[in-house]
Amino acid sequence: MNARPKIGVYICHCGINIAATVDVEEVVRFASTLPDVVVARNYSYMCSDPGQALITEDIQNMGLNRVVVASCSPRMHEPTFRKTLMSVGLNPYFLEMANIREQCSWVHEDRIAATEKAKRLVESAVVKVRRLEPLEVKEVEVEPSCLIIGAGIAGIQAALDIADAGFKVYLVEKTPSVGGHMAQLDKTFPTLDCSACILTPKMVDVANHPNIELLTYSQVEEISGYVGNFDVKVRKKSRFVDVSKCTGCGACAEACRQAGRIPSEFDEGLGMRSCIYLPFPQAVPAKYTIDKETCLFLTRGKCGDSPKCVEACEAGAIDFEMKDEMLEFKVGTIIVATGFDVFDARNKPEYGYGTYPEVVTALEFERLVSASGPYGGKVVIPQRGKKKKKKEGEEEEAPRVPKNITFIQCVGSRDKSVGNEYCSRVCCMYTAKQAHLAKDKIPDAEITIFYMDVRAFGKGYEEFYDRVRREGIRYIRGNPSEIFRRGDKLVVRAEDTLTATPMEHETDMVVLSVGLMPRSDRREIIDLLKLSSSPDQFYLEAHPKLRPVDTATDGIFLAGACQGPKDIPDAVGQAKGAASAAMILMASGKVKVEAQTSVVDEATCRGCGFCVEICPYSAIELVEVNRMGWPVKVARVNEALCKGCGACAAACLSGSIQQRSFRDLQILPQIEVLGVSD
Amino acid sequence: MVDQAKLREVAREVISREDVRLLIGYRPGTYGFRARPAFVESAEQVEELVFTPACVSNLASYLVLEEKPPLPRGAEPDNRKVAVMVKGCDSRALVQQMVEKAYERDHLVVLGIPCSGVVDMARVEARFPGVLSAGSIIREGDDFVLSFDGKTEKVPAAELLADKCKRCRYPTPLVSDIMLDDEVERFAEDDFSDIAELEGKSVEEKWAYWAEKFSRCIRCYSCRNVCPMCYCEDCILDRLKPVWMRRSVDISENTAFHISRAYHLAGRCIQCGECARVCPVDIPLMELNRKFYKDVEELYDYEPGLSTEATPLLSTFSVEDREDFIL
Secondary structure, X not given: OOOOOOEEEEEEOOOOXXXXXXXHHHHHHHHHOOOOEEEEEEEOOOOOHHHHHHHHXXXXXXXXXXEEEEEOOHHHHHHHHHHHHHHOOOOHHHEEEEEOOXXXXXXXXXXXXXXXXXXXXXXXXXXXXXXXXXXXXXXXXXXXXXXXXOOOHHHHHHHHHHXXXXXXXXXXXXXXXXXXXXXXXXXXXXXXXXXXXXXXXXXXXXXXXXXXXXXXXXXXXXXXXXXXXXXXXXXXXXXXXXXXXXXXXXXXXXXXXXXXXXXXXXXXXXXXXOOEEOOOOOOOOOOOEEOOOOOHHHHHOOOXXXXXHXXXXXXXXXXXXXXXXXXXXXXXXXXXXXXXXXXOHHHOHHHOEOOEOOEEEHHHHHHHHOOOOOOOOOOOOOOOOOOOOOOOOOOOOOOOOOOEEEEEEEEOOOEHHXXXXXXXXXXXXXHHHHHXXXXXXXXXXXXXXXEOOOOXXXXXXXXXXXXXXXXXXXXXXXXXXXXXXXXXXXXXXXXXXXXXXXXXXXXXXXXXXXXXXXXXOHXXXXXXXXXXXXXXXXXXXXXXXXXXXXXXXXXXXXXXXXXXXXXXXXXXXXXXXXXXXXXXXXXXXXXXXXXXXXXEOOXXXXXXXXXXXXXXXXXXXXXXXXXXXXXXXXEEEOOOOOOOOOHHXXXXXXXOEEEOOOOHHHHHHHHHHHHOOO | OOOHHHHHHHHHHHHHOOOEEEEEEEEEOOOOOOEEEEEEOOHHHHHHOEXXXXXXXXXXXXXXXXXXXXXXXXXXXXXXXXXXXXXXXXXXXHHHHHHOOOOOHHHEEEEEEOOOOOEOHHHHHHHOOOHHHOEEEEEEOOEEEEEEOOEEEEXXXXXXXXXXXXXXXXXXXXXXXXXXXXXXXXXXXXXXXXXXXXXXXOHHXXXXXXXXHHHOOOOOOHHHHHOOOOOOOOXXXXXOOOOOOOOXXXXXXXXXXXXXXXXXXXXXXXXXXXXXXXXXXXXXXXHHHHHHHHHHHHHHOOOOOOOOOOOOXXXXXXXXXXXXXXX
């Protein structure tokens, strides 16, 4: 490889993308004069087969050992041209690209100046390519198993697909049951399928699938390693109930001294549960869990004379001594499907949520309208904070049925005042659905929807919206400014922006169409996996269009609303995409790792650890080495983890880290060419 | 002021310990007034140790600059502890060195000196010409007491204090195993008014200002060599492949040198002021370092050298970081 460089330079016209602004003939003339350049050519599309053939023929006929392609961004065609080099036996890392499209022709108008700049860019590539070294592409094995974090509909779907394909899946869910937010929903738009009816078969499937290890009430605590070889530690939280004995009969929950006193998370606090509970009737697994935050025995060490649940449990399943269990396993791929939180409506105090019991959130309305909900599917004004069970002799006050229901859309979405600029994508449609359900339950109710715009973009959505409007539901375009009480009514103050009329609208009940938020505990996953966030704080995909389920880290994928607000079809679609992406790795069993990695000069490294801190891929660690008899700490790069981003090389004060293909000695001459003005 | 007898007694105890190899302190300079570093390896040597307001140098530098000659095969490295005397300002260098993993905390025995300020030698010399080669100085309350030519002079401390001491935020060492005196309460605040004039200059004026200063530089590298935060095994300024900076003494290379050093100290400089003190041509290097220090504090709410638990500023990133200053 010490042979004198013989460089070929290939200038692409890219149709007229480059040729219209850059005089490619002139650049070719210039390139031929540069030292060690044996041949310089231009062609209309270098990436085309004939274009690539020019390169391979020259390599074979002229004995080229270095190639410069001046065309588009290396993000586009670097892999193409590397393969071109490889096809005729040249190391693919003897290629350097000069970006004369994005960084030149597309951003300039002056043909003469653009041509001069293109020459500079080509020259800088030529001086660099002379100094490039051959690199070896290494492969690592991929463990044929997948960790899926979060068992909502996205996690469930991804798990089923991967398990059906024959790979092992570890499905980890934080709460006691799988199902996620979809389990809370009553009907789904636009088809009005019963949510539980379409979800529960899949929930049962994940529990029974031989390839799925379901870890509910569990949390991922630690992940290390790299694509194909992740080491995972999961904490299986103690349920204080032996799941092998629990039959799910529910006698314990009935017996609990606090029965009906603990707000049910599943019912959004509208219904009550016991300290020992099943989140909802179809929960999977159908095993009870003791909530250690509220259980009298676990918080105070005493529950009457003895805990009633223990007395009631015929199976003897309750064990207050039970401890958290730590599981460790290896996976090749990871799918993050942690979902979303709903917007906290208290952050829009003008709507009186939390002040007026008649103001509910859409998710609460979902529980109201659900037959399995706390009011048996009756649309009523919930009696918040009042105990459902009255003392004997007291009149039971029946919950009020609203005759006039008002929905307000975009609560916490498209609203810079609360920091959420994005559209939550589901509210327009679920509001239409809920309005329809309300009309269905209370046919004589007057129903009004305040909206900013109606975005009915999905399959069958516009048709559904049209149907709902024709059911006599009134849509008013305007964002209400406040809600206040007048007598036994609530008044919504708004402006009808279509007629520019200020209005006051009296109503019995208000439903706030709250948007979808990034999860409040999203940092846990970010810290575990070093994921990035987009400006809206949802997890960031590798490319918004072409790599929507990938993350910046190989082997880690995103599914569902953790990446951005999604409805069920989109979440399922993305889950299938993520599953397929993970399966590609696991099916091939091998993955190529980055060759342009960082290397540490251990002789000069002072072991300060700046690189360790700054590495976004946890690819560097400090190790002890012997330096002339003295034990010293130095940085060492795990090449399977290194992505070649160069952050460490930039951070290293002693200049002891170099990135392959971007070594100081390779890029300084480039800078010299680009920096000198004449 | 530190009781000299107690200082020696503590030093004797420490150097007598089996797990301590070396004690770095101060001893009188050749002519008495100035102090110079003392490297004590046995109990007999402790008698020469002193601490006076003339103990200006930052001994933390010696911890990281100590040469480790190659060991003969089979020889065990001497990994015993090193004891070091530090003032408040100097102690921050220890903290920052530990943040940068230069050594472990248990490698050190820190003898903390709560300090009410050291003198600026130039001020002393200007006020009492000749005293530096034939006098002595101690602190008494709010005054410095100088003895020379058989007479004594009492001077209000403020008149001779080094500038860095007049704005010292941390007079008591932030890290220590044995404190040699009672804690000194913070007696000054740092409002960075000393660099207000520099900050007020236009870009052109700043360039002209620094061009004049840097043109004086003789590239002796004293600033680098004395700096407790400059301790790479192999300084990039000395490298030949690539040559980041030529050795030629001219305004271009001098400027590149000082700018590189200032950037390498951003978020790391602990304000001991040694670089400016040792500069033989009086380049006000601390103005540069303090401007960086102020910016780092204002932009990131970060002061280096305060806690060993801190992460190095420039190797951390948070999406909440300010970016409004990025062009």
